[in-house]
Amino acid sequence: MSVKKDLSIEFAGIKCKNPYFLSSSPVGNNYDMISKCFEAGWGGVFYKTIDLWNENEISPIFGSYGNAGEPWTGFKNCEHASQNTLEENLEHMRRLKRDYPDHVIFASFMGQTEDDWKLLCSYAEQADADGIEINLSCPHMGRENMGSDVGTNPKLVESFTRASVSGTKLPVIAKMTPNVTNMVPSALAAMKGGATGISAINTVKSVIDIDHDLFTTQPVINGKSAISGFSGAAIKPICLRFMTEMGNCPDLQGVPMSGVGGIYTWSDALDYLLVGARNVQVTTAVMEYGYRIVEDMISGMQHYMDEKGFNSLDELVGKALPNIVSPSELTRTYQIRPDFNEEKCVGCGRCYVSCYDGGHQAIKWNEEKRRPELDTDHCVGCHLCQKVCPVADCILPGELVWREGCQPEELILKEKFE
Amino acid sequence: MSKVVKKEYLEEAAAGYNLRTAREEARRCLVCHDAPCSEACPAGTDPARFIRSLRFNNVKGAAETIRKNNPLGGSCAKVCPYDQLCQEACSRCGIDKPIEIGRLQSFLVEQEKAFGMKNVEAPEEKKAGKAACIGAGPASLAAASVLARAGYEVTVYDAQQKAGGMLTYGIVPARLPQETVDYDIQLIKDLGVKFELGKKVESAEALKAAGYDTVFVGAGLWGTKKVDLPGADAKGVRYALDYLKEARESGGKSEIGNKVIVIGGGDVAMDCAATAKLAGAEKVMIYYRRTIEEAPAEMAEIKYVQSMGVTITTEFAPAAILEKDGKVDFVQFKGRDGQSEAKVKADTVVFAIGQSAEAVGGMDAEGVFVGGDIANGGKTVVDAVAEGKEAAAAMIDYLEKKAGVK
Numbered sequence: 001m002s003v004k005k006d007l008s009i010e011f012a013g014i015k016c017k018n019p020y021f022l023s024s025s026p027v028g029n030n031y032d033m034i035s036k037c038f039e040a041g042w043g044g045v046f047y048k049t050i051d052l053w054n055e056n057e058i059s060p061i062f063g064s065y066g067n068a069g070e071p072w073t074g075f076k077n078c079e080h081a082s083q084n085t086l087e088e089n090l091e092h093m094r095r096l097k098r099d100y101p102d103h104v105i106f107a108s109f110m111g112q113t114e115d116d117w118k119l120l121c122s123y124a125e126q127a128d129a130d131g132i133e134i135n136l137s138c139p140h141m142g143r144e145n146m147g148s149d150v151g152t153n154p155k156l157v158e159s160f161t162r163a164s165v166s167g168t169k170l171p172v173i174a175k176m177t178p179n180v181t182n183m184v185p186s187a188l189a190a191m192k193g194g195a196t197g198i199s200a201i202n203t204v205k206s207v208i209d210i211d212h213d214l215f216t217t218q219p220v221i222n223g224k225s226a227i228s229g230f231s232g233a234a235i236k237p238i239c240l241r242f243m244t245e246m247g248n249c250p251d252l253q254g255v256p257m258s259g260v261g262g263i264y265t266w267s268d269a270l271d272y273l274l275v276g277a278r279n280v281q282v283t284t285a286v287m288e289y290g291y292r293i294v295e296d297m298i299s300g301m302q303h304y305m306d307e308k309g310f311n312s313l314d315e316l317v318g319k320a321l322p323n324i325v326s327p328s329e330l331t332r333t334y335q336i337r338p339d340f341n342e343e344k345c346v347g348c349g350r351c352y353v354s355c356y357d358g359g360h361q362a363i364k365w366n367e368e369k370r371r372p373e374l375d376t377d378h379c380v381g382c383h384l385c386q387k388v389c390p391v392a393d394c395i396l397p398g399e400l401v402w403r404e405g406c407q408p409e410e411l412i413l414k415e416k417f418e
Numbered sequence: 419m420s421k422v423v424k425k426e427y428l429e430e431a432a433a434g435y436n437l438r439t440a441r442e443e444a445r446r447c448l449v450c451h452d453a454p455c456s457e458a459c460p461a462g463t464d465p466a467r468f469i470r471s472l473r474f475n476n477v478k479g480a481a482e483t484i485r486k487n488n489p490l491g492g493s494c495a496k497v498c499p500y501d502q503l504c505q506e507a508c509s510r511c512g513i514d515k516p517i518e519i520g521r522l523q524s525f526l527v528e529q530e531k532a533f534g535m536k537n538v539e540a541p542e543e544k545k546a547g548k549a550a551c552i553g554a555g556p557a558s559l560a561a562a563s564v565l566a567r568a569g570y571e572v573t574v575y576d577a578q579q580k581a582g583g584m585l586t587y588g589i590v591p592a593r594l595p596q597e598t599v600d601y602d603i604q605l606i607k608d609l610g611v612k613f614e615l616g617k618k619v620e621s622a623e624a625l626k627a628a629g630y631d632t633v634f635v636g637a638g639l640w641g642t643k644k645v646d647l648p649g650a651d652a653k654g655v656r657y658a659l660d661y662l663k664e665a666r667e668s669g670g671k672s673e674i675g676n677k678v679i680v681i682g683g684g685d686v687a688m689d690c691a692a693t694a695k696l697a698g699a700e701k702v703m704i705y706y707r708r709t710i711e712e713a714p715a716e717m718a719e720i721k722y723v724q725s726m727g728v729t730i731t732t733e734f735a736p737a738a739i740l741e742k743d744g745k746v747d748f749v750q751f752k753g754r755d756g757q758s759e760a761k762v763k764a765d766t767v768v769f770a771i772g773q774s775a776e777a778v779g780g781m782d783a784e785g786v787f788v789g790g791d792i793a794n795g796g797k798t799v800v801d802a803v804a805e806g807k808e809a810a811a812a813m814i815d816y817l818e819k820k821a822g823v824k
Binding site for chain 1: 512
C-alpha cells in the first residue's frame with residue numbers, strides 16, 4: 001500500500017509543497033545544484049548567502065567531528081558567502097523560478113551597513129525570489145561586526161532588519177545565531193524591525209578536536225585554524241531548545257518559524273514541527289548523503305501521518321510545546337523501577353557498573369548467574385541502567401511506587417523505551 | 419557456481435584490520451563488567467582489557483596488555499581456536515555475533531611492531547640461578563620470556579635449525595606467517611634469552627649437570643605415529659609433520675602430486691590439506707574416521723579448507739593402500755557403519771593422525787618442570803603458552819627457595 005499524504009504547508013504567506021528546504025549554504029549555490037534538489041523532491045531552497053565582498057576561501061574548508069569513517073556527529077565549516085557574481089546568482093534564481101514555478105526560493109543576503117542590507121534586499125525581486133532570509137548569524141566572517149556578531153546584538157538585529165525590509169516587498173526571514181544565552185530578545189528585535197518570520201539556528205561557534213601534532217584545530221590552514229560554525233546531529237538538541245523557548249514565548253505567537261540544525265530524517269524534521277516550526281532547512285545531512293535523503297523524509301513523514309491519523313502538517317505544528325515546561329512544574333510524586341528481563345540479558349554488567357559509579361548503587365551483580373539484581377531500597381528510578389543497556393527491550397519500565405505521603409493519580413507514562 | 423578461494427601458499431588467509439576498522443570493531447564491544455572473554459583465555463591475554471584500551475583510543479596501551487600477558491601474542495592471535503575460547507564466551511553472542519578478538523589482537527601486535535614498542539623488559543641485574551628450556555616451541559618460549567623478565571639467565575635448546583617449534587614447522591603460513599612467529603621470538607631474544615639451535619637435548623639431567631639450576635621440558639610431540647596398513651611403505655605415503663616442514667622450508671614448492679588424500683580430523687590435517695591445495699594440488703580430499711562434531715579441528719579451519727574446495731568425508735577410515743609400481747594408486751576405506759566401502763584414486767596420502775613424544779630423560783628430577791604438548795598430549799598453542807607461563811612461575815619459586823630468598 002502506498003501512502004499518500006499531503007505535506008504542503010504555508011510558510012510566511014507562501015504555499016510550500018512540503019516543509020523540506022535546503023538551508024543557505026554550499027548545498028544551494030547554482031542552477032544545476034538546485035534543479036537537482038528540486039527534482040529529488042525538496043520543496044524549496046534558501047539560496048546560498050550573497051554579500052558584497054568576494055573573499056578567497058581557505059583550504060580545506062571543513063572539519064568533521066566523530067569517529068572516522070562513521071556518520072558525522074557534527075561538522076565544522078568555515079565557508080563564506082557565494083563566490084558567484086551577484087549577476088550570476090540573480091540569473092540562477094530567475095531560471096530556477098521559471099523552470100520550477102511550484103518550488104520556493106528564498107534569497108539570502110548579508111550586509112555590513114544599513115545601506116548594504118537595503119541594497120542587497122532590493123535585488124531579490126529582480127531574481128523572482130519568493131522571499132528573503134537575512135543572514136544575521138554566520139559565525140566565521142572574515143570581517144568584524146558582521147554575521148553572528150550582529151545576531152547577538154538585538155539593536156543591530158532590529159536596525160538591519162528594518163533596513164532590509166525597506167528595500168523589498170517580499171517577506172523577510174531573520175536567521176538567528178545560537179551564540180547567545182537567550183534567543184528571544186534577538187527574535188523580538190527582528191520582528192520589531194519588520195521581519196515576517198524567524199529561522200533558527202545558524203551554526204554554533206566551535207573548536208572541534210585539537211590536532212595533537214600541530215596543536216591547532218580542524219581545518220588546519222598553514223598551521224592555524226579558527227573558531228567557526230558547528231552543525232549536524234550534535235546541535236539538534238540545542239536548536240530544539242531555542243525553538244521551544246521561542247515557541248512558548250507569548251510575544252512570538254503566530255510568528256512563522258523555520259527550524260535548522262541536525263536534520264537527517266523525517267523524524268528529525270517532525271521534532272522541529274512539533275516545537276513550532278512550519279518549515280525545516282537542511283545542509284549538513286545533504287553534504288554527507290546528498291539531496292536524495294529527501295525521498296525518505298517525504299515517505300517517512302507520510303507513513304507517520306498515516307499511522308497516527310494526521311491529515312495535515314498543520315495539525316502537528318507546535319503540538320509538543322505545551323508539554324515542555326519548567327522543571328519546577330514536573331510531577332515528583334513517584335518512581336518507576338526498572339524491570340530486568342533475565343532471558344534477554346546477555347550478562348554484560350554495564351547496568352551494574354553505571355548504577356554503581358554513576359547512579360545510586362542500586363544494582364547488585366549476581367556473579368554466578370551474571371545477571372543484575374535490583375536493590376529496591378536504593379533505586380531512585382533514574383533509569384541510567386536502561387540507557388547503557390545494549391540489548392533491545394531488556395530493561396523495561398517496571399513497578400511504579402508512590403513517594404511516601406504522595407497521592408496516587410492518573411499518569412501519562414511510556415510503556416517501553418526506544 | 420561456488421566462489422572458491424584461490425590463494426598463493428605464502429598469502430595470508432584473512433585480511434587484517436586497519437586503525438579505522440579495528441576501532442569500529444572495538445566499538446561493538448559491550449565493555450562487560452566481568453568480561454567472560456578474559457575469563458576464557460587459558461594464557462590470560464585479557465582481551466577485555468586490550469579491547470577497552472583500543473575503544474578508548476589507547477592503541478599502544480592495548481598492545482602493551484597483549485605482550486605483557488602473552489609472550490606469543492602475535493602467533494596466538496593467528497592460530498587460537500577463538501570459536502571455542504574468548505569469542506565463544508563473548509557476551510555479544512547474545513545479541514548478534516562475537517567481537518572478532520583474534521583479528522583485533524593481530525592488528526594490535528602489528529601496531530606494536532610498527533611503533534617499535536618495547537613492552538617487555540629484562541632487568542639489567544641478573545638474579546642467582548640459571549634456567550634452560552628444552553624445545554623452542556610455544557611452551558618453552560613463554561617460559562623463557564617469564565624467566566628472563568624476572569631476571570634469570572635463560573638458554574633455549576632445540577633440535578631444529580629455527581626456533582618456534584610447531585609454529586615454525588607445523589602450521590601453514592597462510593594461517594600463521596613466519597614473520598609473525600619471528601617477531602614474537604625476536605622480542606624474547608631481546609630479553610637476552612640465548613638460543614642453542616640444532617642441538618638436540620636427550621635429557622634434562624644432562625643440562626642440570628652442565629650447570630643449569632632448573633630446566634623446563636617443552637619438547638613437544640615430534641615423533642611420528644607410523645601407520646600399520648597394507649601398502650603403508652608405498653611411495654607417496656607421507657606424514658603430516660614431515661610434509662608441513664618440507665613445505666615451509668621450500669616456500670610451498672614441495673612435490674605433492676595432483677590427487678591428495680589427507681587422513682585425520684585435527685588442525686594439523688586441515689593444515690596439510692590447505693598446504694597441498696595452496697601448493698597447487700588439483701584435488702585434495704580429507705578423510706576422517708569420525709564425525710565433524712567429534713573432530714578436534716577448529717570450525718574456522720574446517721571452513722577455511724572447504725572454502726578452497728577441499729572435501730571432507732567423515733566416518734571413513736583407511737583400510738589399505740593399493741600400489742602400482744611401488745607408488746600409491748588407490749586408498750581403500752571402510753565405513754564406520756561396518757558396511758560402507760570406498761576406493762579412491764590418489765597420488766599422495768598424508769597421514770595427520772597425531773604425533774608422539776620423543777623421550778626426554780630426567781623429566782621427574784628435582785628442579786625439572788614439564789609443559790606444552792609433551793605434557794598435555796597435544797593441545798593448542800594457547801594452552802602451551804599457559805603451561806609455559808605456569809611452569810616459569812613454579813621455576814622462579816624453586817630458584818628463589820634455592821637461593822634462600824624465600
